[in-house]
Amino acid sequence: MLELFSNKKNRLPMNSRPAAIAVLGFLSVMLAACSASASNQSWSGLTLKGDMGYTAHNGFVSAVNLATGQKAWQYPDKADTKVLFYADPLVDSKGDLVAAAYNGSVVKLDPASGALKWKHDGDGAKIIAPLVEAPNGDYYASSDSGDLLIIDSGTGALKTKIHLGKAIAWGAMAVDAQRVYVATIEHKVYAINFQSGKADWSLDVGGSIAGGITLADGKLYLGTFTGKVIALDAQSGQTLWDVKADGWVWQAPVAAGDSIFAADLSGALRALSPADGAPQWNQKLGAPVQAAPAVDGGLVFIGTTSGIVRAYSAADGTQKWEQTLAGGVFGTLRVFGGKLFITVNGSKYQLAALAPDTGSITWTYVEPA
Amino acid sequence: MWDTFIINPMINALLFLYRLLGGNFGLAIIVFTILIRLITYPLTASSTSSMKKMQELQGSKEWKDLGKKYAKDKEKMQAEQMKLLQSSGANPLGGCLPMLIQLPIMIGLYQSILNVIPSTPLQLFSFSQRIYAFFPVSLIPLSKTFLWMNLAQPEHLTIPGLPFPIPVLTILVLITSWVSQRVIPIMTTDAQSAQTNLIMNVFMVLLFANISLSLASGLSIYFVTTNLLTIVQYMMMGRVNWRQVYSLRPAPDSSK
Known part of the structure; x- marks a missing residue:
């Protein structure tokens, strides 16, 4: 490849300096383009608590007033290019805000002001999934090194780590009184006992799990890239049922009422019976659905990667309204405080608040850059 | 268009090799690079041949004489050199063009490699939209x-x-x-x-x-x-x- 730029004899007869400058300029542009495509990018992480929303995007964690959509604070004041926040921040049982970054660092912030309480530097291995809090207050983080990190919530010090092989969670872990459930991109699900620090059980489900795991009524629900929606018994890890979807299932299914709602990249949204996975209804959205649906007030809200948002009746799948956003819908939709919150992968805004009954956009929020 | 005709076929070729080589992505990159070089060899050979022809011409006495003769008039010198190039049948772009055609292939390969080893969820989503149906999804994630x-x-x-x-x-x-x-x-x-x-x-x-x-x-x-x-x-x-x-x-x- 380099010989193109090296062989001076091959050039047209002209002064060499402008040609060299042009080539160097071209290379610089090419390098910039290549570097940009390689940089870490994702949709915002989002957590809602009280009257605030906490987002994680690029170099910042920021607080958004949920009534107005105005930024209350951001951390840090100036971004460190090596620290990229994307996982949903955790609001722990004491009300503190904890955010993990792709470089493996974790910060604990005052939710009112964004002031730093402590910082855990990590070992450089990525943390992609949101942190979870154990019953004793410790934070659990899945690291790209294949370890489940246990971090002291008071100091940020690493207490210990549990090695899971090459496995890493890319989506939310689930917690009950006995265990943390870790669904990994390497096909395996682990139930790690808080007391023993060892796996009570583990299971290979035959496909990548990118969107984490949902725990409801003693059952675990997950979706795989091999196109399966799976229900497991949380106590034993036994497979209760599995259902074939039409495409990759990215996000963990959502349990609400008498249904399980799962979407897939073929653009299908389906309601299933939590008892046996029997289909209740099925809708096609016409574009890939990466996001997890939200359920509230008898409606299921879902969005596509092309930016279409729809509300369906949770009971029978009848469409109620449709809205188009300026970017693709990624992450998890949430209904909170009478608004529907959607994280958007787009250049105009990254968070949108909609009216759940009509789909009209109440406000949009642009992440700090 | 760039994605459809360059990036996606390259990504799937890499995946095909990955599967063929027992799930070794490092080997897949090496073999793929060799294959790309073999496929583009006619272009490289043409480029090299053209370079050689140009070099011979530019090393000739006629060329150097023109340089001396029109040392104080660059425009005239370039015009005369172009005439000489045309009369000898050498194409000054003959070396560059084949190499320039290769450049998109190289950039495509670079982008393909980045796509196949996604490190963020959004990159992984992008990757999911590029995989052809023949690739067994159960092989994801690829061994890095x-x-x-x-x-x-x-x-x-x-x-x-x-x-x-x-x-x-x-x-x-x-x-x-x-x-x-x-x-x-x-x-x-x-x-x-x-x-x-x-x-x-x-x-x-x-x-x-x-x-x-x-x-x-x-x-x-x-x-x-x-x-x-x-x-x-x-x-x-x-x-x-x-x-x-x-x-x-x-x-x-x-x-x-």
Whole structure:
């Protein structure tokens, strides 16, 4: 490849300096383009608590007033290019805000002001999934090194780590009184006992799990890239049922009422019976659905990667309204405080608040850059 | 269009090789780079042939006479040189064009490698939209390990007893980039061109070393492989100039 730029004899007869400058300029542009495509990018992480929303995007964690959509604070004041926040921040049982970054660092912030309480530097291995809090207050983080990190919530010090092989969670872990459930991109699900620090059980489900795991009524629900929606018994890890979807299932299914709602990249949204996975209804959205649906007030809200948002009746799948956003819908939709919150992968805004009954956009929020 | 006709076929070819080679992505990159070089060999050969023709012409007495005759009138000199090129049947773009056609392929390969080893959920989503139906999804995630390296991350080798890690692959990129540029026979007719050429050589080597140091090591595997293939190609043609490899001086006029 380099010989193109090296062989001076091959050039047209002209002064060499402008040609060299042009080539160097071209290379610089090419390098910039290549570097940009390689940089870490994702949709915002989002957590809602009280009257605030906490987002994680690029170099910042920021607080958004949920009534107005105005930024209350951001951390840090100036971004460190090596620290990229994307996982949903955790609001722990004491009300503190904890955010993990792709470089493996974790910060604990005052939710009112964004002031730093402590910082855990990590070992450089990525943390992609949101942190979870154990019953004793410790934070659990899945690291790209294949370890489940246990971090002291008071100091940020690493207490210990549990090695899971090459496995890493890319989506939310689930917690009950006995265990943390870790669904990994390497096909395996682990139930790690808080007391023993060892796996009570583990299971290979035959496909990548990118969107984490949902725990409801003693059952675990997950979706795989091999196109399966799976229900497991949380106590034993036994497979209760599995259902074939039409495409990759990215996000963990959502349990609400008498249904399980799962979407897939073929653009299908389906309601299933939590008892046996029997289909209740099925809708096609016409574009890939990466996001997890939200359920509230008898409606299921879902969005596509092309930016279409729809509300369906949770009971029978009848469409109620449709809205188009300026970017693709990624992450998890949430209904909170009478608004529907959607994280958007787009250049105009990254968070949108909609009216759940009509789909009209109440406000949009642009992440700090 | 770029994605449909360049990136996606390349990604799926890489995946096909990955599967064929027992799930070794490092080997898949190496074999894929070799295949791309073989496929584009006619272009490279045409380019080299054209370069040779140009070099012969530019080393000729007629060419040098024109330089002397019109030393004070650059425009006239260029016009006369163009006439000479046309009359001799040499195409000054004959060497450049085939190489320029290869450039999108190289950039495509670079982007394909980045796509196949996604490190963020959004990159993984992008990857999911590019995979053809024949690829078994159960093979995802692809194994990123090759020798001691994580192909999705910059490479550093930690040696027991050494207080700092060694960027082995970056050093290899640095060396092979330098050698692959400097072994190419260059005939310069003026000191300014030689100086510019040397500066560009150094710039390019540092540029690629910097990329290697900061981006996924899978790309460095590609850089090292393609550099080695360039060296081997010129060795097979018997046209290498080893003296230039060890020299930081501007390349001498080897035609004299």
